Amino acid sequence: MPKQITLEEWDLRYAKLQKAGTHQPDYGGPLSRHVEDGDQRLLKLRYDNSAAALRLWNFLLTEEDRLHDARKAGRKIVGTMKDLGTVPVMAYCFENIVAFYPDGAWWIPCVMELGAGLLEIADSFGIDESFCPVRAMLGAFVTGAHFPIPDMLICSVGATCDDFSAIAQRLNGLGHPIFWWEIPHRRNPEPDEPAVNLPGGFSAPKCQVEFVKSQLERVKTTLEELAGEKLDEQKLVAGIQKANEVRRLLAELRHLAFTAEWCPLPALEMLIAEMLAIHFCSDRQETINVLKELLDEVTSRVRDGKGILDADAARIFWVNPVADLQVMNLLEDCGGRICGTEYLFTHALDEIPEDLPPLEALAQMALADPMAGSSIDRARRICSDISLFGAEAVLISRIPGASHCALEGRIISEIVQEKLEIPVLEIEVPPVTDSMRPTLCTRLQALVETVKARSHKQQRKRRR
Amino acid sequence: METIVYTCPYVPAEWIAAHGLRASRLLLDQVDSAAMFIRTEGVCPFVRSFISEAMRNKDAGGVVVTTMCDQMRRAFDILERKCELPAFLMNVPNTWQSSESQKLYIDELKRLGRFLVRLGGKSPSNDALAKIMLEYDATRATILTAREYLSARKYAEAIAAFGRDGPDQTINHVTDTELQTDGVPLAVVGGPLMKQDFTLFDTIEQSGGRIVLDATETGERGICGPFDRRRIHDDPLLELADAYFGGIQDASRRPNSELYKWLQRELASREVQGIVFHRYLWCDMWHAELRRLKDWTNLPVLDIDTAGDNETGEYRTANRIRAFLEMLQ
Numbered sequence: 148m149p150k151q152i153t154l155e156e157w158d159l160r161y162a163k164l165q166k167a168g169t170h171q172p173d174y175g176g177p178l179s180r181h182v183e184d185g186d187q188r189l190l191k192l193r194y195d196n197s198a199a200a201l202r203l204w205n206f207l208l209t210e211e212d213r214l215h216d217a218r219k220a221g222r223k224i225v226g227t228m229k230d231l232g233t234v235p236v237m238a239y240c241f242e243n244i245v246a247f248y249p250d251g252a253w254w255i256p257c258v259m260e261l262g263a264g265l266l267e268i269a270d271s272f273g274i275d276e277s278f279c280p281v282r283a284m285l286g287a288f289v290t291g292a293h294f295p296i297p298d299m300l301i302c303s304v305g306a307t308c309d310d311f312s313a314i315a316q317r318l319n320g321l322g323h324p325i326f327w328w329e330i331p332h333r334r335n336p337e338p339d340e341p342a343v344n345l346p347g348g349f350s351a352p353k354c355q356v357e358f359v360k361s362q363l364e365r366v367k368t369t370l371e372e373l374a375g376e377k378l379d380e381q382k383l384v385a386g387i388q389k390a391n392e393v394r395r396l397l398a399e400l401r402h403l404a405f406t407a408e409w410c411p412l413p414a415l416e417m418l419i420a421e422m423l424a425i426h427f428c429s430d431r432q433e434t435i436n437v438l439k440e441l442l443d444e445v446t447s448r449v450r451d452g453k454g455i456l457d458a459d460a461a462r463i464f465w466v467n468p469v470a471d472l473q474v475m476n477l478l479e480d481c482g483g484r485i486c487g488t489e490y491l492f493t494h495a496l497d498e499i500p501e502d503l504p505p506l507e508a509l510a511q512m513a514l515a516d517p518m519a520g521s522s523i524d525r526a527r528r529i530c531s532d533i534s535l536f537g538a539e540a541v542l543i544s545r546i547p548g549a550s551h552c553a554l555e556g557r558i559i560s561e562i563v564q565e566k567l568e569i570p571v572l573e574i575e576v577p578p579v580t581d582s583m584r585p586t587l588c589t590r591l592q593a594l595v596e597t598v599k600a601r602s603h604k605q606q607r608k609r610r611r
Numbered sequence: 612m613e614t615i616v617y618t619c620p621y622v623p624a625e626w627i628a629a630h631g632l633r634a635s636r637l638l639l640d641q642v643d644s645a646a647m648f649i650r651t652e653g654v655c656p657f658v659r660s661f662i663s664e665a666m667r668n669k670d671a672g673g674v675v676v677t678t679m680c681d682q683m684r685r686a687f688d689i690l691e692r693k694c695e696l697p698a699f700l701m702n703v704p705n706t707w708q709s710s711e712s713q714k715l716y717i718d719e720l721k722r723l724g725r726f727l728v729r730l731g732g733k734s735p736s737n738d739a740l741a742k743i744m745l746e747y748d749a750t751r752a753t754i755l756t757a758r759e760y761l762s763a764r765k766y767a768e769a770i771a772a773f774g775r776d777g778p779d780q781t782i783n784h785v786t787d788t789e790l791q792t793d794g795v796p797l798a799v800v801g802g803p804l805m806k807q808d809f810t811l812f813d814t815i816e817q818s819g820g821r822i823v824l825d826a827t828e829t830g831e832r833g834i835c836g837p838f839d840r841r842r843i844h845d846d847p848l849l850e851l852a853d854a855y856f857g858g859i860q861d862a863s864r865r866p867n868s869e870l871y872k873w874l875q876r877e878l879a880s881r882e883v884q885g886i887v888f889h890r891y892l893w894c895d896m897w898h899a900e901l902r903r904l905k906d907w908t909n910l911p912v913l914d915i916d917t918a919g920d921n922e923t924g925e926y927r928t929a930n931r932i933r934a935f936l937e938m939l940q
Contacts, residue, residue: 273902278895304705304865309681312705312865313899319866320903327865329706331715332678337725354718361711522688550681550895553653558688 149448149455151193151413154179160196169198174209181208187260193476195416199444206428206437207419211294213429217245218295223373226297227426228315229307232495233513234366235426240386241374248426252284255293256578257471274317279310279549280470280578288318299373300325301366306332306519309550326369328362330513331355333520345515346497348531349524359510383505389431391498393424396438403445405486405536409454411445414475414485424495461598462486464538467546470578481591487536489529493517522555526562533567539598545575570597613672613731618661620833621703622675623855625747626720628777629740630732636774639664639805641919655893656919657803658682666694673697673730679863680896699726705865716856740847748838750778763822764812767830794821795939796882801889802897803828814929818936823881827889835859862896871907885939886912891919
């Protein structure tokens, strides 16, 4: 029976699965072993009890080992910063390059419950708590203890958040060379200006697509120099097809998870599954395998009418990723479920056009980044996804200190309410929320109660 | 004549003026956070004041915003929805080393030109643009020379007046000669100043210091490079873009190594003995540079952070400056 279990319960279940001969990949094992590495937050989370979820978690928590193995094997490690899903597609086309996402270090303070001291290190380099928790990345580079220092860093700037841009520049100033590429603010085409419809529904002037393409040409050249290998169109097309395989699996998974009557997979596992699209967690093929198993599990649960939450759970659309993973559990504790997400990387979930020259297709993807355009565009995409998944309320999760969060929440909230007339709530989630759990709980409960009250009212109206 | 308002130094006033419109770079007033219509937590006080000014301004014909920082970029979203003034968002690339970035800047100037035409401006001929560029260039040169005999505050006010009024009325601000005061030579480094921040110059002078380098965005650092007269006649728009995009160094550039080269040159030539670093709360771009600057320079650096909206902050700033100068004297 699908349910959410604790880490302790997972160890008992792991022993049973092993006895039953359940196949585990080479990085498999009991989840509790990761606590020995300092990942204390794992003790406080609740997990899906399927073998597919076990594989997902083990895949996520062994990325550092994979990176070290890649280095030992002589492969080049490229840190792809900020673009959230575009450059990794290109990087994985090279045999001897592994791309990873240093920005992901923003979850280390949460997972290690501040035990790694990365935020204190960032403080000591002048990047204090007025910056987004992604400042943990700076600490991770200084200690060199959480991932091997990459052979190359590639970072997109321009229409990005100031926090990351400033922190990346600080990193650069500390002696880590960075290859910068520009992503301009996506604007609406002017009347009579040639325009392009981007994946995901946005549009942009053709000249902006061409500009981004020229930037990606530069990225391609620098990757070729690092790899000592030419990246021809055929290889790039193959890389795009593989990325699309990941994206199609995720699209199916998202559709099932967000629209099924009984929620078939918890919010936390869904968040991690979506994150795999950004850089494939340093192994593209294994990402596909992990997602396939997860999709099989979810498909069978939906077919059998099984889920992990009550059928009347309030259907919430979640905006922005959370710095504390436990908050995803908290929403479910409060009677909600996730029915739609916009974790800042919807462009990494939309399929890359395969009928275009590959670099142009990637340029379109990069420009489709919700953060590259206006908050108004982003709000419209959120509205369209809400209609698709049937969410009944929106929760905007503010990232402490993040430059975009200061002004975007109000715009998104206003547009959602104007267009859809559903409740919107904004919360702020720091890396560890223990001290503010009661406050967060109260706010989430209030949202859930509002949704349920509205739902009952609508049901009564329909009966009349 | 319609007035076009803006704050970003990468918006060339000459380009607006050449379209037959009046370019006015705003010197902002601080806004009390309690009086703001938007949530203020996390919002840089300068951006807050800019939004407030654009919403209140009934005299201007349009407003130009740039993408130089993320909060300004997002301020444009607010203006687009709430402000009656026609607003234009200009992409100013953060990267500067590739020819594509330079071309993007020029293309954005052309797009700005089309916006100005929609507001009633006329597309300028090369000769008309060149003439206006020469006029601005001459006034800029006069202001830069006036640094030798104006107090730091008067000098900053002359730069602000030039931005606000253009070359015609600026000359009045630079004719009053004043004796240069003695004092420890200091630089003020940071983003833009607001009107009330100009008391900083007085406080420093009263405490025994003297600003010899105004490296804020509203000071000398935000002034474009001189024009090449030969190139003005060959291709004025290209020369304009070179002088602004290539001539103004800022913390937001990637990489921003040229800012440090500029500082190195200017700090040395003016024999600066200390740096006052001015930044707004929630301004990530400048905040992140503070520790780097401290590591980079041998000069003492005083951090002045401001939320921009209370008197306590002013007293605190004055006290810190006095203590800093006591140590330097």
